[in-house]
Amino acid sequence: MNNKLLLSVLTASVISFSGCATIADMAGADSATLNMSATQGFNKTVQEAQSQKTLDTSSSTYKRINNIFKRMSPYADTMNQTGQKFDWKLAVLKSDTVNAYVAPGGKVVFYTGIVNKLNLTDDEIAAVMGHEMTHALEEHSKQKMGAQVLTNLAVGVGKSYVGSAGGGLGGAALDLGSQVGVGLPYSRNLESRADQGGLMLMAKAGYNPSAAVTLWEKMAKLPGAKGSALLSTHPSDGARIEAMRKNLPAAMQVYNARR
Template sequence: MKVACIFGVAVVATLGLNGCTTIADMAGADSATLNASAAQGFTKMRQEAQQKGQLDTSSSTYKRINTVMLRMIPYANQMNQTGHPFSWQLAVLKSDTMNAYVAPGGKVVFYSGIVNRLNLTDAEIAAVMGHEMTHALEEHSKNKVGAEVLTNLALGIGKSYVGDVGGGLGGAALDLGSQVGVGLPYSRSLESRADYGGLMLMAKAGYNPQAAITLWTKMSKMDGAGGPVFLSTHPSNQERIDAMERNLPAAMAIYNSRR
């Protein structure tokens, strides 16, 4: 979702992505620690959602998301250069909120609203999944932690924001979401990286990458009218679509090579 390497602009701009992740390691937020923390948060979130009847484990929406995730996991694992294997798990939350994220270590969270309200096709679900998987695989949340250390920005600020957009879900869902930056925007460069990586990942998994453009077109139409949390504070809709169109030939070559 969103990261904070835009804070402390002068220092962070100099350090860049690798600098932020190095600072995170020095602060004790190394990959293994972040993955373990996300796993604990994910378990707590699932338990809380189940107790409240908000955990979807059987609907057609859940089955479609799960099928897409399982199909993409082998290709996501090929992209994993973190030095730590991901333990992929899925939670689908019953909520009209249009949001999705992948927490460190492969904990996938989809709010049913992003699929149902946007009437997503399987390929468009794959576009969302690929984008979020790329954030996790490139450890953009670790980048966020490093940026926050540099700017003395507490993670609680993110939690205070997501409380307004959590769709009535419990605190565990908001806590886990805040780990990957809900309420704290990723830099545009990291969003562009996730767009590119997601486009290539969905193509490798055999999903037509043209669906990424239809996805963002749908979300663009919802923007400003109770639109997706997933979309807020990201690069402008047209900038995003233009970049995807430039990268589409490379993605289509991968997709067509599988046919």
């Protein structure tokens, strides 16, 4: 096979989500292995945060995030089609960093800055939570890794994961977020899927999906928003907000049915 044909085949495979997941399996990044690796990374993140006294387990911000996490987790379980049971865990880190991410198997990390700096309502926190949970449920990390394998093979480059801003935190949180968390924006479509799935998940849990729009409107107004950690991988733009508005009616129908 000549180089041009090989590149064409690889490019086509990158575009296919199932293709990326299959490549990840072939590269040893199957779902069970990824979930186990993410658990180890999450535990290391928690231990490091404990030693640095940056793990939040008692503030009012933590309690709000944790209550929403616990309320949404059972609904997330009903949407799990990965073939692997998720062991949902939450870590809230004390930092002004405006960020949140998820690692395979349901390991969610929130920075207090995203709630405090944006003055988020519970519904808006649920919008962030639903978005991140959907990333895990649809195994976007696995697809990202498969795409990375293909990209490395096609262009002959080395490791190129995109890290998150640290906010003065330890390396374990950065490693978990950049290596197995959803961070590399190789496909805008994955973000759209997480947005749409997040709307439905928060609606099922009884949170108003319209808060997803106000969340991203707040994001866009942040000083220096273009350089923020969350916006570097979760681009907030007019097209994205408009897409959310188009998906709102279906989510609102689910939400209103609960009332």
